[in-house]
Amino acid sequence: MRPIRFATTALAVTALTAPLAAPPAVADGFHDRHWPPHHSNGKAERLRWAAPADFRIGTAVAGGGHHTEQDYPDPFTSDRKYRKVLARQFDSVSPENQMKWEYIHPEQGEYDFEMADRIVDFAWRHGQVVRGHTLLWHSQNPDWLEEGDFTEEELRAILRDHITTVVGRYKGRIQQWDVANEIFDGDGELRTEENIWLRELGPGIIADAFRWAHQADPHAELYLNDYNVEGVNAKSDAYYELSRELLADGVPLHGFSAQGHLSLDYPFPGSMEENLRRFDELGLGTAVTEVDVRMTLPESGEPTEEQLDTQADYYRQALQACLDVDSCDSFTIWGFNDKYSWVPVTFEGQGSATVMTDDYTRKPSFFALHEALKEEKKWPGWPGHGRGGHWR
Known part of the structure; x- marks a missing residue:
């Protein structure tokens, strides 16, 4: 652990937007999977209509991150068709960047809830649940935090204040929180160098983060979340052992989630169902x-028919692995429109990673998801299916 340098300022909370209006009244028992209710006026080719009643099909809400540097305005606030498709197709939403530290906590003692509030309000208007993302992470932290000179006691107070303030603001309006995000490296070792919280406060801070989140909203489901943990491997093994330890210690851990950033350059993780x-x-x-x-695109920049068919099969296999596990009741795609995808900005020469083209034309992957959901809805108790009574 490197030395902690000393500097301190008050932890006064300054919200840059007015408090949220009170949410619509809901019955006690947040874990009722029908909360908030599904809309019943779905059309035949809407994913949320095709899904079983106890299953959420979601998407990230584009905004923040690389979007601030693109030659288009913020998608969520400026693209009316984007919002229309978002509302019609999905019954779960995840802020892509708008709840990460650098956006929601830009200065010490100051919080900017404007974009997060808009997303949560949008979700309530359209009968969608919200996944909060994320509370403890090594990336996309503000400079004031990463470059600050804080004692261990001050850092701990900063994290507790952040979790208590953010989770508390959305109490009763967030279904699931990614509390600890990407805390292991590919070898299954904790990121003790990259992650400021693990480096300065030690691994015990993970349990504390879950406890603080639970205190702020006792009904929210609290998750561990990471990439490259779809199958059984060293990294997912590390999460399995951590989960056992946290549960044995009475920590309010409620779930484990695999991100599912896949690539056609690699085989589909065949042990995904086994792992979940x-x-x-x-x-x-x-x-x-x-x-x-994602896929490596030809020189034309357009995917081939074969690539699109293989992509559709990857989407279908990922969804089916979730459907075939009793407790897997939420499947979220990271954006639905190629224009707003993070992939081309991050992976040079790659793209076409989502289920719709720039102009919202639906790809084979969209229909693969739709058909798998419809089949599950039609035969929820069939052997091999997770909804409505899995046969073990």
Whole structure:
């Protein structure tokens, strides 16, 4: 652990927007999977209409991050068609960047809730649940935090204040929170160098983060979340052991989620169902939270028919692995429109990772998801299906 340099300022909370209006009244028992209610006026080719009643199909809400540097305005606030498709197709939403530290906590003692509030309000108007993303992470932290000179006591107070303030603001309006995000490296070792919280406060801060989040909203489901943990491997093994330890210590851990950032350059993780099932058997909820399937594009910049068909099969397999596990009741794609995808900005020469083109034309992957959801809805108790009474 490197030395902690000293500097301190008051932890006064300054919200840059007015408090949220009170949410619509809901019955006690947030874990009722019908909360808030599904809309019943869905059309035949809407994903949320095709899904079983106890299953959430979601997407990230584009905004923040690389979007601030693109030659288009913020998608969520400026693109009316984007919002229309977002409302019609999905019954779960995840802020892509708008709840990350650098956006919601830009200065010490100051919070900017404007964009997060808009997303949460949008979700309530359209009968959607919200996944909060994320509370403890090594990336996208503000400079004041990463470059500040804080004692251990001050850092701990900063994190507790952040979790208490953010989770508390949305109490009763967030279904699931990614509390600890990407805390292990590919070898299954904790990121003790990259992650300021683990480096300065030690691994015990993970349990504290879950406890603080639970205190701020006792009904929200609290998750561990990471990429490259779809299958059984060293990294997912590390999460399995951590989950066992946290549960044994009485920590309010409720679920484990695999992000699902996949690539056609690599085989589909064939042990995905097996991996999710072992967390299910620990008594945890499971979810797939950030699915996209990128590909190396030809010189034309357009995917081939074969690539699109293979991509559709990857999406279908990921969804089916979730559907086939009893506790996996949430499947989220990381954006639905190629124009607003993070992939081309991050992976040079790659793209076409979502289920719709720039102009919202639906790809084979969209219909693969739709058909899998419809089949599950039609035969919820069929052997091999997770909804409505899985046969073990």
